[in-house]
Amino acid sequence: MNKTVALVGRTNVGKSSIFNKLIKAKSSIVSSQEGLTRDMKTAELKYNNKTVQLVDTGGFYTSKDDNFEDLILIKAHEAIGTSDLILFIVDKKFGLSPFDKQLANILRKSGKEVTLVINKIDVKTTEGTEVFHELGFDTKLEISAEHNLNIDKLKQLIFDDVPDDEELSEKQIPKISVIGKPNVGKSSTVNALLDQDKMIVSDIAGTTIDSVDVKINYRSKEYLLIDTAGIRRKNKTIEKEEKFSVIKSLDSIEKSDLTLLMLDATNFLLEQDMKLIERTKDIGRSMVVVVNKIDLMTKAELKEMQEKINDESLLAGFPFALISATERKGFRTLFDYVYRVLGNSKMKISTNKLNKILASAKASKSIPYKGKFRPKIRYVHQGGRNPHVLTFHGNSLEKLEGSYVRFLGNYFHKKLNLLGTNLKLKFINSKNPYK
Numbered sequence: 001m002n003k004t005v006a007l008v009g010r011t012n013v014g015k016s017s018i019f020n021k022l023i024k025a026k027s028s029i030v031s032s033q034e035g036l037t038r039d040m041k042t043a044e045l046k047y048n049n050k051t052v053q054l055v056d057t058g059g060f061y062t063s064k065d066d067n068f069e070d071l072i073l074i075k076a077h078e079a080i081g082t083s084d085l086i087l088f089i090v091d092k093k094f095g096l097s098p099f100d101k102q103l104a105n106i107l108r109k110s111g112k113e114v115t116l117v118i119n120k121i122d123v124k125t126t127e128g129t130e131v132f133h134e135l136g137f138d139t140k141l142e143i144s145a146e147h148n149l150n151i152d153k154l155k156q157l158i159f160d161d162v163p164d165d166e167e168l169s170e171k172q173i174p175k176i177s178v179i180g181k182p183n184v185g186k187s188s189t190v191n192a193l194l195d196q197d198k199m200i201v202s203d204i205a206g207t208t209i210d211s212v213d214v215k216i217n218y219r220s221k222e223y224l225l226i227d228t229a230g231i232r233r234k235n236k237t238i239e240k241e242e243k244f245s246v247i248k249s250l251d252s253i254e255k256s257d258l259t260l261l262m263l264d265a266t267n268f269l270l271e272q273d274m275k276l277i278e279r280t281k282d283i284g285r286s287m288v289v290v291v292n293k294i295d296l297m298t299k300a301e302l303k304e305m306q307e308k309i310n311d312e313s314l315l316a317g318f319p320f321a322l323i324s325a326t327e328r329k330g331f332r333t334l335f336d337y338v339y340r341v342l343g344n345s346k347m348k349i350s351t352n353k354l355n356k357i358l359a360s361a362k363a364s365k366s367i368p369y370k371g372k373f374r375p376k377i378r379y380v381h382q383g384g385r386n387p388h389v390l391t392f393h394g395n396s397l398e399k400l401e402g403s404y405v406r407f408l409g410n411y412f413h414k415k416l417n418l419l420g421t422n423l424k425l426k427f428i429n430s431k432n433p434y435k
Contacts (some may be wrong), residue, residue, distance in 0.1 A: 006055040009089035010099045013120040017057040017145035050162045086114045093123040096131045104135040116140035122147045175250040177226045180262035185292040225398040226252045258286045265293045284387030284422040286345040288337045295324040341420030345386040354380045361411045375399045387422035397427040
């Protein structure tokens, strides 16, 4: 079991900045807006063949107008309960806060190992760091996340008593991004799979504004689920943090092996859903479409919805799983699809097999042409996976009509039985050796 290290502190002391520096990625959303990290953010931190679980909690104290104050407080308490080491973050620039004193009392009562981390030491203030002595913690470290001061010392402190990993297998665990518009049930679905309320779930749209990674084990197979922020329409994405959330959601798709695109059965296939499907297909990752909230539908409504799915050309070739996160129904079918589609996305296709399909396609439908030069496809090979790239070689291929390119794409997808995967075609003209 990996050591768990939690970053705890009141809002805006720099927890997410420290988290980012430690894992060397802009993983949490960092902003001067108070209370921005609303959920627990986790990551595996590796150092010299050692691994710890790093947890960036939501701020302990938020503004009185924040609907999530009580929930954030509960989550931070949970992080303390499950942690082996607590990094208690305070802010030299702000100085000692009454909230810091209250939080220090909570941490002392927890009986856990606590290190006081004084952030923003690069800022000149009238008082030094001595003011924090009254919090009563023996182990302390002064750092600046912004200027990377003493971050290496902090890392050494974290890994001081951590044994070497027996086996590093994280790369082998499939990464699955969970995307959809706000309030479609992404976090509820992940919670149901985890069988615990790790995410903050609320009926307020947009509760999750950052990506949260969690590892699950379903039917003896491990998956890393990335529960992304809800993607809103552009004209409603006003604040820079929400714009960053949209970018991070699309970035999560890029980094994942498979995408679960979640739709709401009660508010189905709206314009926003279609745009999201287009963006996911453009990126090219494998996809399973998940329709949540079927418990709120009648049999007649479900039948009508299925017909709508079958008529939508954008969704051709992608499997559908109908689920109810609240009633925990449909997960077995969902993961049957996940297992199959992940296998399809990694498939190596022999050049011999591809060229047999090419010969069959050309026999089925001859290449149309206009003018003097007729396009000629000589052979095809696999040029990439997830998305699968088929590279065609020949002459005058720039003259291939769009309708024939679409025919080839559909023909190969069907013959290869690549359920849930994207197929991209690339055409390269052979060089003339006599030029």
